Amino acid sequence: MTGSFFRSRSAWAIAGLIVLFLFPVFFDRFYVYLTAIILLTGLCATSLNFVLGYGGVFQFHHAVFYGVGAYGTALMILKSGLSPWLGFIVGPVVAAVLGLIIGLICIRLSKLYFGMLQISLGSLVWAIVYRWYSFTGGDDGIHGVPLPDIISSPNGAYYFTLIVTSASMFVLYRMLKSPFGSALQGIRDNPVRSEMIGVNVRLQQLLALTIAGFFGGVAGALFVVVDNTVFPDMMFWTLSMELVIMCLLGGWLSYLGPMVGAAVIVLLRTYVSGITVYWALVLGIIMMLVIFFLPNGVLGYLDRFLKKKARAR
Amino acid sequence: MLEVTSLSKSFDGFKAVNNAGLIVKNGETVAVIGPNGAGKTTLFNLITGVIRPDSGKVLFKGEDITGLKPYQVCRRGISRSFQVVNVFPRLSVFENVQVSVLSRQKKTWNLFTPSSRLAIAETDRILENVGLSDVRDNTSTALSHGERKVLEIAIALGGNPEFLILDEPTAGMSPEETSRCIDLIRQLKEKLGITILFCEHDMEIVFSISDRIMVMVRGSTIIEGTCDEVRCCQEVQDAYLGGSDVCLM
């Protein structure tokens, strides 16, 4: 009885949450900041994997929704004069609407072409944000976004990020386990067969893209809380590639894979880019190693390893 | 129940289906036979909306379903299995059938109820009926070829169809698997009253389970009739078997 509890997912989730809650007690400000960044980046990668790993959609420019969520939140707080909390809703909603619009334009194309068109449309959004000085601050971005008191301290920002990320991760997980999620995974595996059992494949994918956009936007809004800034590079295509690599590296068929991948990449980016300027090269090498040695990612590998061990026993 | 009239489809000028006609009445089991490349699969693809016809009409229960999308055709009550195994490779056997049941129950927009609480009894009943209960939790890639062909049918049954199209259901099966599969098809026909349209190369099977047969050669309907009529037809002997030593009698 107790054995099965300790092996259950919820037990692990609770243990993980307790550790994360206590984290700021033992570590200083920099590590708290870094963990918050990992959490929100992990949420962003998980929202990408919602359509990539579970939906089979080649969402190659997911960073756009991250960036738009952040800008939506920051601009709403700065320019509307309404309650800052409203910004945290408006940002993700704008990202969701954009996810729906880009989805509507791209959905008719098959896999790789979907990804290509999405990169171009996403780059267009990036260019608009980059150039529109008067509204977005152009390449300077926006600094010092005023936040409600309770989340403006480093620890406040951390706990806000932890709570919102956990809640979002829970909601995304429930969605994947719902009939909607079942149909989505069916579409990933075999779109033709899915149509033949009565699933409206495109409509189903459009809703998934909207949801992915929304939670990408939530991650962006959290970045505003943690870092107090937004800048156009948040939606540059290289970040999108990093997000895809996070999914592959952690394991895109495991729910927590992208979170693990995000942790690895964020840590590497923090420590390696201090030493070398060749971050892109490092990324490329990681990508190659993953493709050759860990085709199912870190968690996929662990999962197999544990199953083999269980069978051997 | 199903009425196909002068249906045609060409691929780059090659007439895969040419002016084909077919009638299936409620409760009947009808076989489509014809040599390789005759256009049987293409005909099924046209009926189920996987590809759109160039011309012709498909009526189902008196309604025009020509050119509808596959999911719309399915929602009218037509399910099909595929000649080449076409299942969901990363899902378990159970999930393969469950997703089909969920789709029929119009639950695919439900975002928050766990699937693990839905459509369980019905999915298990289908697996029981087709004899896949033992491998319920395997992934479909772990199945033998014969089992995968049965899973094909099970997924189609998840749609609780009035009309079932089977594209070479026993192809590649061992003799025991074949006879079990034929029993299954008989059961579907007799116990559940499902109207069945199928194609098959094994003449013994064709003559043993069909009420009527349609012979297709080079995309066109040669003859449509009862087993005896087809057996005796000289045209079929010439066109379909021309020179081969297979004996229809």
Ligand SMILES: Nc1ncnc2c1ncn2[C@@H]1O[C@H](COP(=O)(O)OP(=O)(O)OP(=O)(O)O)[C@@H](O)[C@H]1O
């Ligand atoms: N999508 C396609 N594009 C081009 N040609 C096609 C396509 N689908 C089928 N064909 C051609 O149409 C013809 C009929 O094919 P079809 O698969 O319908 O035959 P079949 O009667 O099912 O044969 P078999 O008994 O081998 O399954 C074949 O010559 C095939 O090459």
Ligand SMILES: [Mg+2]
């Ligand atoms: Mg065929």
